[in-house]
Amino acid sequence: MTITNALSGTSVDEVSDGIYRINTPVVFEDGPGGFSFNQYLIVDDEPLLFHTGPRKMFALVREAVASVIPPERLRHIAFSHVEADECGSLNEWLAVAPDAQPLCGSIAKLVSIDDLADRPARGLEDGEAVELGKHKVRWLATPHLPHAWECGMLIEETTRALLCSDLFTQPGSxxxxxxxxDILGPCEAFRRSMDYYSHTKHADAMLERLAALEPRMLACMHGSAWEGDCASLVRALAQSLHE
Structure with a gap:
C-alpha cells in the first residue's frame, strides 16, 4: 500500500495487472463508523479513470493518480451513473487532462453529461468495447441496477475485473x-438499512448476465476489491434481493 496523503489516508494499490485502486477513507463527525471512496485507474496506452470522486476530493485523487502516471496522460474519464462520487469532479479532470473525454453510457450522455461536462462525452451502447492498449473495457448497461436509469458497469476483458460501482457497497472506512x-453480509445489511436499490424487476436477468461473464475480481466503489468465485457471489446477491 502506498499512502499518497498522510492527512486524509488516501492510498494507492495495484489490485490487478495495470489496475490501481485509489482509496480515501472518511470518518463522520458525531456519527458511527465511516465510509470509503474508491477510484480505479487502468494504466495503458490510453489510461482510464473509473469514478472521478466527489469534487471536494479532487485534489486527493489527483495526487494519488500522479503517484502512478502524470494525470495529463488520462484519455478516458469513465463512470457508472450521475452522482457526485461517480462524476462530481469530471470537469476538473477534463481541465488537467486536455486529451481526455468523458466515457459513459449513451443514456447518461443524452440526458446529463453533454450538458454538465465541458467536453462532449463518448456514449457507449450496451456491449460496446473500448481498446486501451493491452486492456479492453466493455460497457454493460444495467439500468436501475443498483440505481439510476443510466447506470452501467465496465468489465476489463484481459484481467476479468468487473468495475461494478455501487453493486457491493461495504460500510466502514x-x-x-x-x-x-465475506462482503455479502455487510453489504446486504447496509442496503437494507438504506434501501438504495431501485427494486427493478429486471435485476435477476442483469445479475445473471454479470455472473455469466465469470469475473475474477469485483472492483467495488466502496470498500475492498473482492477476489474469489465472483459469479457465485453475484448470484448470491440476486438470491438475497428476493429475501
Whole structure:
C-alpha cells in the first residue's frame, strides 16, 4: 500500500495487472463508523479513470493518480451513473487532462453529461468495447441496477475485473485493498438499512448476465476489491434481493 496523503489516508494499490485502486477513507463527525471512496485507474496506452470522486476530493485523487502516471496522460474519464462520487469532479479532470473525454453510457450522455461536462462525452451502447492498449473495457448497461436509469458497469476483458460501482457497497472506512472474506453480509445489511436499490424487476436477468461473464475480481466503489468465485457471489446477491 502506498499512502499518497498522510492527512486524509488516501492510498494507492495495484489490485490487478495495470489496475490501481485509489482509496480515501472518511470518518463522520458525531456519527458511527465511516465510509470509503474508491477510484480505479487502468494504466495503458490510453489510461482510464473509473469514478472521478466527489469534487471536494479532487485534489486527493489527483495526487494519488500522479503517484502512478502524470494525470495529463488520462484519455478516458469513465463512470457508472450521475452522482457526485461517480462524476462530481469530471470537469476538473477534463481541465488537467486536455486529451481526455468523458466515457459513459449513451443514456447518461443524452440526458446529463453533454450538458454538465465541458467536453462532449463518448456514449457507449450496451456491449460496446473500448481498446486501451493491452486492456479492453466493455460497457454493460444495467439500468436501475443498483440505481439510476443510466447506470452501467465496465468489465476489463484481459484481467476479468468487473468495475461494478455501487453493486457491493461495504460500510466502514478501514478496508484492505483486496479481500476474499465475506462482503455479502455487510453489504446486504447496509442496503437494507438504506434501501438504495431501485427494486427493478429486471435485476435477476442483469445479475445473471454479470455472473455469466465469470469475473475474477469485483472492483467495488466502496470498500475492498473482492477476489474469489465472483459469479457465485453475484448470484448470491440476486438470491438475497428476493429475501
Amino acid at each position: 478501514d478496508h484492505p485493498p483486496i479481500t476474499g472474506s
